[in-house]
Amino acid sequence: MEEHWKLPYTKELEDAISANEVCVVGVFGKSTWGHTSKGCVINNLTNSASFNPHYPDYLRKNGVYHTPNVETLIPNIECSFDQQKKVLFLHLTTTYDTAELVRACAMMRNHLDNHSDFHDFWKNQEVEIAFSLLYLFSVCHVLILVHPVSIFDISYDKLFHHMTNLRTKVLPHIKDVLKGCSVGRDWWVNGRPCPPRLLFVMQRCHLSNLQVESSGAEHSTKKKKPPLKRLQHTIEDQIYKILRNSRVLTNSAVNCLFTVPPNQAFVHIMTEQFEKVKTEEDPIRSMLKLLRSSCETHRDPTARSRAYRLLTNPPTQWRDEEEDEIEDASNPLWAFLSQHTDLLLSKKGFKDSVGRNALPTHFEVPSLKQWLKVANNLYDLFFMKVKKVETVDETKPDINEKILEMRQELHAQIDPESRFSEARCSKLVSLASAAYQSNLPMHYTSKVHNNQLGQALSTYALHARGPARDKYEACVQAECEAFWNDGRRLCEVHSLTGRHCVHRFHDLPTDGKSQPDANPPKMAHSSRSRTIAASSCGRIQGPRDDPFTLQEANYDFYLRMDVQALPVISDADTFKFPVHERNDKQSMVSPELHCLVEQLHLGSDSSSSEKDVAARIRHRTVSGESDCQTSTQESDSEEQLDEAKPLPADDRQRTTSANYEFSLNSETMPEVQSMDYADDMPQKLTYTEGMMHSGLAEDILPLFSSWSLVRLGAFSSYIPAHGLEMPGFLPGTSFLVPWDISLQGEDTGATHWPVPGEARKLSLKETKLMQQDMTKAYVGYEYETPRGQRFICSAPDKAVKTSGNGIVRDPIQPLLDMDMPLYCTSPVSARSGKPLLGQLMRVYVATPPESNAHITLKPKVVPGPSPTPTFYPSQNEIVLRPNSLWVLRFPYVYVSDSGPHLQPKDLSQLSAWRVLKMISVDIDH
Amino acid sequence: SPISHGDSPASKSKEGTSTKSSVKLLDAALNWSDTGIEQLQEQTDFLVIGVVGMQGVGKSTILSLLAGNQLNDPPKSFTFRPQSVEVQERAGHMTSGIDMAITQERIIILDTQPILSPSMILEQPQHFKATSEYSSGSVTVETQSLQMTSFLLTVCHVVVVVQDWFTDSNIFKFLQVAEMLKPVTPPPSHESTTTIKQNPAELQPVLVFVHNKTDSSMFNIRSIAAMNEVMSSFVNFSNLFCKSHFSLSESNLYPGLSTLVAPENEVNSFLFPDINDKENEEEKSDVTKVSYDPADQQFLSLPPYVGRPNTVLLENCFRKMMLSIPRHSITHQVLTEKNWFHYAARTWDAIRKSQLVSEYNRLLAG
Incomplete structure (x- = not known):
């Protein structure tokens, strides 16, 4: 049998060993890592090194865990058999041991990303610990609770209480298992070889006067006992009283989870051994100590020669020599434990029941072979879920399920946090919903919804606590979403002019008929915004609904209007x-x-x-x-x-x-x-x-043209004195700007910017000569406001002006040479005083009857600052037929891949929305 | 001796004595005591530091360091008395209720009774024969500890969590429950003019984990990194400010630590050795008796190796780091010291009567 092994034990036992009677000692509790880990306490007991000190892997691997393997985190039982002492030591490692704790934390670091998972994980660890402890309490004679400091950890009080309850539930199953293990009757009835004794070993003493007083203990004659003894006794008192109070300990030992000896010490505080471990752990420190002692020994002039000392006593044995002396002779920890193991091995048994009619307690000291059989079988029972044993046996799945049920029951018992948090957070859902629903309009947009949801969630967050917080936060969110979607939602489609639809959430009618009673209702979008707009030709005006589709905005509306404008313009003029x-x-x-x-x-x-x-x-x-x-x-x-x-x-x-x-x-x-x-x-x-x-x-x-170009009539149909006789024009702004085109090759005069008054200086003859070679055209850029007001501009931001009888003196040059703005403030402002914006909708060109002057249109619109694309019709260069009054109607909205290009909100930026210069003339000779 | 309010020369002259003694804020029966208000002023630049820890971990000692004591001072001169030898032998607790002391820097320090203390269970005979089947003293003491801790988490700017071994995961679970039971910070009243517009979730204290009586082997940077791994995992879902206010890797005490601990994961923590070990540092024998060789004498007179930063250095560093913690507001209003005192009294009253706490207590008793 090797030094130490893990349960369950699967190898063959040598007969010589297996016949040994054993006293089983289980060690559990909390501890740190390194030389203060629990295993070293056992090493201390046996003066051996059968258990390795535990270090967190983290220290070696620098904390890299890629895949969490939760199964490796289950409690682990290591065993070691001391043949000489006839004691079998079981060492339980759980996440109460810091080395394991570090491993678990590092492993799960990136895998527990919400509070309730995290909480559940650790509660499950506690369930595992309780189960493995119950296992230990079912197979051991003596249990040692190791604690790093000299205080009773009162959390064990609760744990033992839960284990006591759990044991009564598991006992029938333990008995079932024991039936097949040929154990004594008492063992079988009680499910354990004897009511185990619980001993406490505390690693570090908190007394600050330990060194001082122990040296001068003799002359403090008043006190009977040394301080350490007194401390041990007070702690024993505390433990006994607390456990009696919580009824973990009762008079009858048979019914208790464990017992404590009534007249023997059951608390041991390690002092010297612990100090020794601490100082020896650091290699640098112990080397320096060696060096120092070597100095002291070898430089002593009275000492024998150095060579002699080295020969007789090589440095490697310096320390062993001292230790050998104290071994066994004074191992206070073993002395403490052996009083209890001796009682068993000498077949005296524990008599731990108290009270008047104390019943004798049973005990059984099994052979190692017998014990191993019990231990292995019980191991299967307790850790089945984790091990996932595949069995064909029909009874086992049943037990499996029952054990699982017990685990869940225990989980619920040891987790008041979750129950509290659930209760608290679930109450808050309705509160948060109410906060959401307060001050809500009938229908509202997602912006309002998100705002209110934010309020609801902050109300929730203010009061919600604990691991169930996330779960019910999702509930709040879902409830508010549901409320919104249940007929409170506003349709949020925006029109092409940037206004949102006023209806509640709806579908579009497929067949053109609206069905307001359907769910969701079927109807067309509407922003309830109406404007007055003229037809393509400009001859009639009518109301227009805010468009939601491009075709409606730039094509269908005009199609409907143009049919109404009589006389209908023939195909030939389109x-x-x-x-x-x-x-x-x-x-x-x-x-x-x-x-x-x-x-x-x-x-x-x-x-x-x-x-x-x-x-x-x-x-x-x-x-x-x-x-x-x-x-x-x-x-x-x-x-x-x-x-x-x-x-x-x-x-x-x-x-x-x-x-x-x-x-x-x-x-x-x-x-x-x-x-x-x-x-x-x-x-x-x-x-x-x-x-x-x-x-x-x-x-x-x-697929359709957003632009239109129609011929309203002959050149003569435009009467300069009357201007355009169309509805909606602001007074005096319906006049086109005259354009004198020289028919001569070098028409330098016409292209020059006219100097004011220059025309008058020309002689009559010259003027006449010029008039013979000149022809006249008219141009007008018409802007239209949402109210249907129309006006013609002769230059950027400048409405056309007439002198009395309709003679326009504004020069034509700005219209030919400059980019015009797409939007222009109307000369008449709205009732509110705010300026109205007119949008360039039409360009009129009256082409002269002379056929050798060809006027060409190249419409190009840049509706916004860079990087806005340039819009143009599908044929971007059009030579206009002479002797006609043409009207080019621009698109109502400009839409590119990035959505509609809306009109500027800031009037100071107006100039970025512009119509590039587009009119030119060619003269045939 | 009371300090005259707002009179700075007068208060300065008394400063020497102001931190020497502490007054009761809560008495042993956990009733509020008003005597402390006499030491408080009508000014707003102050810091409240509280402490949480099990019995005998050295809470009073650590706080005394902040109040200006040195570890080498005789224990009786400490602002907060450490456990006396008698108490140690009785395995008892030294502090009952809450003691308050105010330093020259206007730091209000609250020393509290231990949490989850076994000796407190035994001092409460009145709870022993309580109603429920399993209403042991440990449930009563746990509830009381939770109340006390929730109170500290509500009224302190900084709460120091002291442990004397690394580590009992129950401490972190306990803190999570205390945070869960923490009362909602009252919304600002309309009378106040100086309201801080702040997310209520941010009105939280800074938590600093102090590991006292740490073994020398734990001062190794890999051990510190492993400790940090555990702490950072357990405070991950807490709203308390547990990280990046108090950085060991920036303190230069442990070179190389920053290569092992990511700054965003570093939990506020500090390590102290067992002060009873300090003899190791100071022990000096008469080297001439041992050896007459001058080279040996030189070696032997070197200070003994301790494998960690020197105690005095740690002590000074801790004090400096604590004082430089960025100050969070814990209430919606700016409080003066006296306002804070009243706020604390109201909070304690609310926690004692809290339905949440009694509900949790019922669940605990199961």
Whole structure:
């Protein structure tokens, strides 16, 4: 049998040893590491080194634990058999030992990330400790509770109380196990070889006068006993009284968890041995001590020669020599223990029952072999859950379950913290909910919700305590979320002008009909904000709802308005901005193929909420009708697509004819012609659901045009003296700015900034000559406020001015040479006194009848400071047909990938939102 | 002797005596005593330090160091009397209730009776035959200890937790329960003008763990790092300020410690040796008797090896570090010393009558 081994013992025993009768001594308790760990107390008892001092691995491995292995943290029982003394020592290590504690903490450092898990982990450790102690109390004759300092730790009082209760529950199972172990009747009935005696060993004495008094003990004749003895007796008194009080100790030893001897010492305080351990532990200190003693010995002139001493007494034996002398002769710790073990080994037994009719207590001293059998079988019973023994035996799972039940019961008993915390925190949930619900409007946004939730949680946090805090915090959160979602939630979709929807949370109607009673109700968004806006042509005004979709904002609204504006402008007078013809084609494609197209063309976002439609601009490649030649990997599928996609002939014709008509009317429009797709030109391949801007790839078309360009009539339809005869214009601001265009090649005069009064200096003849070579055009930038007020500006932030009878003297040059602001404060402010902002909505150009002056529009808008993209229509250079009054209507909202570009909140920044200069003229010669 | 309030020359002249003796804040029956208010002033720059620890760990000794005593002073001159020999032999406790002393630096020091003390169980015969089946004295004493600790956690800026061996994990569990039973800091009253706008969760004291009577082997930096691992694990879920207010690795006492302990994990802690061991440092024999060789004499007259920083150095360092702890406010209002006294009295009253405490006591008694 080797020096020390762990339970359960699995090896074969030598017969010589196994027949030995043994007294079993269990050692448990708290201790630190190194030479003050518990194992060293046993080493001290036996004067051997059978137990290694425990050090936390942490010290060696620098605290690196990657995977926590909780199973390695279960209490561990080491054994060592002292054959000479016939004593078997069991050494229980648990997380009460600091070395194990450090290991557990380091191991679990990153794995217990909430309070209740952490709490549970440590409570489970306590359950394990209680179970392993109960095991120890069931197999030992004598138990030694080791404590590092000389005080009774009153937490054992509670622990013993719980163990007493636990023992009565486990006893039947212990008896079942013992049936098969051929033990004596008393052992079987009581489930243990004898009522064990509990002894206390305290490692460090707290007396400060120990050294002083022990030397001068003789002359303090008054006191009968040395202070250490007196201290031991007081502590024995304290322990006995406390345990009697809590009824852990009673008169009848048989029923107690353990006994203490009534007339023998049961508390031992280590003094000299402990001091010796402490001083010897530090190698540097002991080496220095050796060196010192060597100095003292060898330099002593009266000593024998140094060589002689060294020969007879080599340094390695210097200390052993001293120790051998005191060994056994004075080992106070063994002397303390042996009084108890001797009683057993000499078959006298413990007589620890007190009272008048004290019953004799049974005891049995087993052979080592017999004991090992009991110990191994009981080990299975107590640590089954942890070991997960796979058994086919049908009775065992039953026991397993019962033991597990007991563990849980014990867990609940030793954990008043959780019960307290649960009770306290659960009460707070309703309080926190009430805090959330106070002062809430009927419907509210997530901002309000989060605010109130924050309040509720801080109310909760103020009172919530303990390990259950996190659990009920989640409850508070869930309850508040539920309250909000239960009809209190406001729809938070923002319109494209930045206002949020006023309805409660709702779905959009799929078929256009709103169903307010559905859950969630189905209705369209509304911000309840209404503005007055004019049609594309500007001839009529009407109310408009705050738009939530781009198509509504820039296309559908104007479509509806333009139909109402009579006379309806003919197709011929409408410039068709190129758009991607998706709907026509898709309607012709079978659903399966449609899916295929979707898959092919990276369109994965079919779950677009209404809010995102504007922001989410999708680019999809749609194979054009005539690009079969493109040799890509997709060519096969594309061919299939082409076959399955018969573009109706009349549709094609209609599109082409519209363009044809347009180009017929415009006599020279090279750009438009180049844009026209003839049969041999591929259609643009990709489209966007949003607007055209500089952030997109080049060959992209929108699904609808956000811009419109219509011809209101001939050049003559604009009467300069009347201005534009349209509703909504502020008085005197409906006049276009005249533009004198020189038809001569070098039209230097017209491009110069006119010096005031210069015109008058010209002679009549010259003027006439000039007038012959000049032609007149008119230009006007119209701004529109949300109230429907309209005004034309002749320069940035400058409304047009007329002198009496409608003659505009403002120069044209700023309009041609400068960028204009997109927003401009209205000359008339709102009733509140706040300035109203007008947005550039239309540009009017009256082109002269002369056909050799071609006015070109290149509209470009930068709606915001850098890095805002530049927006332009799908055809960004348009040569206007002569002899016409054209009106270019701008988009109402500008939306790019990053969402709508809203108008500035700070009026001082207005100039960053600008319309780049866009009008130029070419003269044919 | 009372100090005349607000009269600084007068108070200075008495300063010499002001820290020498302590007065009772709570008597042995744990009733509030008002005598201490005479030593308090109407000024707001003060610091309250309390102590928690088991019987005989050296709470009074550690606090006396803060009150200006040296470890070498005779025990009888300590501001807070350490255990006398008689008490030691009786395995008894020295301090009952709470003692208060005020230092020249206007530090209010509260020395308390031990927590979970076995000798206190025996001094409370009135609780012995209580109602419940298992209402032992240990439950009563545990509840009382919790009340006392919750009180300190509410009214002190700094609470020193003293242990005399490393370590009983029950101490940390006990502190968690005490924190759980800590009353809610009352919201600011409207009368007050100087209100500190602060998250109520931040009105918490700083905790400093002092390991007293530490073995020399524990002064090794790897041991300190291992101790820190345990402490930092147990204070992880506490709202008390347990970390980064009092750093051993920044103290230069233990070179190399900062390589083993991450600053964010370092728990406020300090180590003291057993002062009864101090003879080891000082013992000097007459070297001429031992050897006549001058080289030997030189070696023998070296101070003995102790393997840790010198006691006097530790003592001074501890005092300095304690005084430089950043001061947290513990209430919503700025208090004067006298206001604090009333606040403490109210808090103690609230804790004694606390339903939470009695509820927990019921659960403990099971």
